[in-house]
Amino acid sequence: MINLEWYRSxxxxxxxxxMTSAADILCLTQPAVSQHINALESVLGTKLFDRMPRKMAPTEEGKVLYTRVVESINILESTTNEYHQERTNPKSIIKIGTPNEFFFEKILGCLDVINCIYRISFVSSESLLEKLENGKIDVAITTKKESYNKRIEYKKIFTEDFVLVQSTKSGSSLKEFTDNNKEQPSEALLLQQNWISYDTELPIIRSYWRDAFRSRPAITPIVTIPNLHTIAKAVEIDKGVSILPSYICQNAIDAGRLEVVNASKNTVSSNDIFISYRKEDLKNKDIALFEEALFNKARGA
DNA sequence: CGTCGTGTTCGTTTTGAGAC
DNA sequence: GTCTCAAAACGAACACGACG
Structure with a gap:
C-alpha cells in the first residue's frame, strides 16, 4: 500500500x-526519510537513487518518476493549504446572475476589488427575479426594473446606447444611401438588408425601430445568434447588419472593422441596466463594495 | 458500551560503516 | 574529524477483536 508521505520524502x-537535508525540510529524522525511500523503491520494484558518497543521485527511473509525480503532489499540498485557509478564514460568497456579454465587458474587470468568492451564472432576465428571491443568486444584473416588487432593491448602474452597424468590408455602405443628411438610412433601405438578431422576437431591433421610425420592423432575420459578441463578429465578416450596444462593438469600430451607420444621437435608442439584490442585503458590505466597483467600472472610472 | 490485550505502523534514538 | 546513509532497538499511537 502506497503512502503519500513516501512521495513527499x-x-x-x-x-x-x-536524506539529511530532506529530513530537515520535512521535519523528520534522517532514518525516517531513509525508510520512506526504501519502502517506495520496494513497492515500485525499482531503484530511485544511487547512494553516492555524501549525496543521493537520482537514477533514470527516479528522474522519470519525479517528472510524473511532482506536479500532483504540489497540487495536493496547495489544495490542502487552501482548504485549511478557507476553513480558518472563510471568505464570503457572492452569487451573481448576469447577461453573458455584460459580465465579460463590465463585471469581469472589477471582480478583484473585493476579496471574496464569486459564483457567476448566465441567466435570462425572466428568471433573474425568481432566482434572486429564492436565494439562488445574491445579485442580478437586469435591464428590467419591476418596481412593484418591494423586496428587491434596484439601482441604475449604466445606460447602454445602441448603434446600427455594418461591416466596413461591405460593398455598399448604407451611409452613402442616407437621404438628405438625415444621418440614418431610410426605412425602405433598411428593410432590404440582411439582419442578424439576438432572437426572432427582435428585442433590440424592435426598440430601435420604434424610436427611429415609430413602427414595427417587418424583418425576418437571416440568422439569430443568442450572443451579442458573436453577432458583432458576424457583422464584421459581412453576414448582415445589426443593432448592438455600443460597448459591445466599440473596439471593432475603433479598429475599423465595423462602421456605425446612424450618426445622430437622436436616433440612437438606449436602455437602462440595473443592479438588483434583496433588500435584506442592503447592509451587506461585500455587495455594497461590489456595487460601487461595478458602478465605477460601468462609467469607465 | 467500556476495558484490556495484541499486533501493526511509523517515528525516534543510537550506533556502525564508508567517504572525504 | 566530519558528514552521510543504513540498520537495529525501542516507544507511542492506533486499530481491532475478545470479554465482562
Missing amino acids: FIAVYQSRT
Missing part, C-alpha cells in the same frame, strides 16, 4: 540531494 530527497 522522495521529492524532498530529489530536490535536496541528501
Whole structure:
C-alpha cells in the first residue's frame, strides 16, 4: 500500500540531494526519510537513487518518476493549504446572475476589488427575479426594473446606447444611401438588408425601430445568434447588419472593422441596466463594495 | 458500551560503516 | 574529524477483536 508521505520524502530527497537535508525540510529524522525511500523503491520494484558518497543521485527511473509525480503532489499540498485557509478564514460568497456579454465587458474587470468568492451564472432576465428571491443568486444584473416588487432593491448602474452597424468590408455602405443628411438610412433601405438578431422576437431591433421610425420592423432575420459578441463578429465578416450596444462593438469600430451607420444621437435608442439584490442585503458590505466597483467600472472610472 | 490485550505502523534514538 | 546513509532497538499511537 502506497503512502503519500513516501512521495513527499522522495521529492524532498530529489530536490535536496541528501536524506539529511530532506529530513530537515520535512521535519523528520534522517532514518525516517531513509525508510520512506526504501519502502517506495520496494513497492515500485525499482531503484530511485544511487547512494553516492555524501549525496543521493537520482537514477533514470527516479528522474522519470519525479517528472510524473511532482506536479500532483504540489497540487495536493496547495489544495490542502487552501482548504485549511478557507476553513480558518472563510471568505464570503457572492452569487451573481448576469447577461453573458455584460459580465465579460463590465463585471469581469472589477471582480478583484473585493476579496471574496464569486459564483457567476448566465441567466435570462425572466428568471433573474425568481432566482434572486429564492436565494439562488445574491445579485442580478437586469435591464428590467419591476418596481412593484418591494423586496428587491434596484439601482441604475449604466445606460447602454445602441448603434446600427455594418461591416466596413461591405460593398455598399448604407451611409452613402442616407437621404438628405438625415444621418440614418431610410426605412425602405433598411428593410432590404440582411439582419442578424439576438432572437426572432427582435428585442433590440424592435426598440430601435420604434424610436427611429415609430413602427414595427417587418424583418425576418437571416440568422439569430443568442450572443451579442458573436453577432458583432458576424457583422464584421459581412453576414448582415445589426443593432448592438455600443460597448459591445466599440473596439471593432475603433479598429475599423465595423462602421456605425446612424450618426445622430437622436436616433440612437438606449436602455437602462440595473443592479438588483434583496433588500435584506442592503447592509451587506461585500455587495455594497461590489456595487460601487461595478458602478465605477460601468462609467469607465 | 467500556476495558484490556495484541499486533501493526511509523517515528525516534543510537550506533556502525564508508567517504572525504 | 566530519558528514552521510543504513540498520537495529525501542516507544507511542492506533486499530481491532475478545470479554465482562
